[in-house]
Amino acid sequence: xxxxxxxxxxxxxxxxxxxxxxxxxxxxxxxxxxxxxxxxxxxxxxxxxxxxxxxxxxxxxxxx
Numbered sequence: 455x456x457x458x459x460x461x462x463x464x465x466x467x468x469x470x471x472x473x474x475x476x477x478x479x480x481x482x483x484x485x486x487x488x489x490x491x492x493x494x495x496x497x498x499x500x501x502x503x504x505x506x507x508x509x510x511x512x513x514x515x516x517x518x
Contacts, residue, residue, distance in 0.1 A: 459490070459507075468509055 458469040468490030473483050484492065484505060493508035 456486075459509075467511065468507070470507065 455473075456469055456471050459467045461467055466489075469486075469488045470484055470490060471486040473485070484507075487507075489511050490507050490509050493506035495503055495505050497503055
């Protein structure tokens with residue numbers, strides 16, 4: 455599944471692909487980053503892992 459992140463005005467900020475069919479849970483399931491990248495992997499307060507995606511474009515149109 456492709457995930458596209460957009461700002462308030464509908465402008466695409468970045469995208470990446472998640473493959474939920476893979477057996478292992480983690481960064482191997484996320485690929486094809488466009489205008490964003492993998493930042494790190496953390497655990498939430500319930501010890502569930504999650505990944506952070508970092509935008510590579512600093513010019514966000516939300517504040518323009």
